[in-house]
Amino acid sequence: MNALLGIIHRDLLLVMRRKSEVLTALFFFVIVTSLFPLGIGADGALLRKIAPGVIWVAALLSTLLGLQRIFSADYADGTLEQMVLSPQSFVLLVAGKIVAHWLVCGLPLVILAPIIGIQFDMDAGSLEVLILALLLGTPVLSLIGSIGAALTLGVRGGSVLMSLIVLPLYIPVLIFGAGAVYANTVGLDISGHFSLLGALLILALAFVPWVSAVAVKIAIE
Amino acid sequence: MWMSPDEFFAMGGYALYVWSSFGVCALILLIEPLAVRARCKSIVKRLKKEILADQLDKEGSK
């Protein structure tokens, strides 16, 4: 447990020293969502309709941007190898890094999303559902994305490759997450969407840290 | 069931769709093995050159 908290603390400390890396991902989120009205037109009804999808897609893309940092800095200076060799469970350390990533990239998205939602003229009920869905969904995005980040460590063109690998795996989260908000606006029951999001989160929490640890070890060998 | 070759190729008006589908697939199924063959041939060619180069090297250094 101490190791887990320790690594989270360490990663957060490192992020605080290089705030710009994180803030750029968040600015990206804001900019991308602003592009859609500029491209499609300011029709209020249309914007309200596409808002959940747009916000979720932007969240996916920003998470991907943020994922580039999760292992690469430590890989570059050899710290990652030290972590693998350390007596602490490497799976636990990887889990800690993913938690830190979510705190830094995912949670701010959850906080920013309602502001963007208001820009798209979403009503309060929809905003509530959006926030809850993002709260459940963004950790899954951080988890699944970490696998892609681990697999492409140190590879030429790794960031684009990581996107190609990870985005198809993100699709269920996108469908259930955006679908929940959409279903809510139409008046359908959303408990199904949330139970599925919850199930994805639990499964991801149970298996992904181990898979990512394996993937990192493959990259380091 | 087909009264004439013309009828067969016309496919009851769906000729474009049916023949584009089967045609493109036939093309792909033909080109893929040819591409693999070409790949094999180029590897063998490269290996022959390497062996020849090694031989000349050995003869040269005698």
Next chain:
Amino acid sequence: MSQKNTLSNKRFMNWFRLSSPMTFYPVAGKLIPFFWVLAFLFGVAGLWVSFFVAPIDAVQGQGYRIIFIHVPTSWMSMFIYLVMAGWAGLGLVFNTRLSSMMAQALAPIGAWMAFMSLWTGAFWGKPMWGAWWVWDARLTSELILLFLYLGFIALQASIDNPRRADKAGAVLVLVGVVNVPVIYFSVKWWNTLHQGASISMTKAPAMAQTMLWGMLLMALALWMYSIAVALMRVQAIILERESHADWVRQLGEVKS
């Protein structure tokens, strides 16, 4: 080493001996023509049934015959992904190079199958439902499967160290295999939620016996084809990756 003698004298082959690229290379060479013949025979039979035995459809006329290439390619694209995952998994667990090479050989074939499924699906959809692309659950899942194939191929192409590429690819395809049912289910869910008209590619003509036979024969033909091309490609991969080895330099086609 009397590798050749051991293979021909023993009644039951020691299968693990086949896991060496050196012993497998000639075996593959012998098997390839066999599978081409099977592919050709099944293909001719399948096309015969598709075009000359299966009756005209009441609703879709002659256009429905695309089903005889669309459905088999879909089946194969999914089947090949599973087989690829199996080989990659074996390679990861048992550390056998050849298993990973098989997975690498299968990937492009599966990707082309997925592409053909999408292409034929589009050409089927246009006359029947008026649009080149319909976002129905099957086609959309097929598109995502194509992305999964491309991701695997791209990952292996980007990693220089072949053993690392093998293992990383294996992790990716195993994660993919677990995700495919999740993706399919979520896309189906999405489809029913957003669907206006209920278009379904599977609600095609009620299956006459002959139609089923046509699809099965075509699927078998594609299966034999896939094995043949996979064996051809694995030979190429073996030559590329084992090119430093002595036995490669002793091969007939290289020495001549």
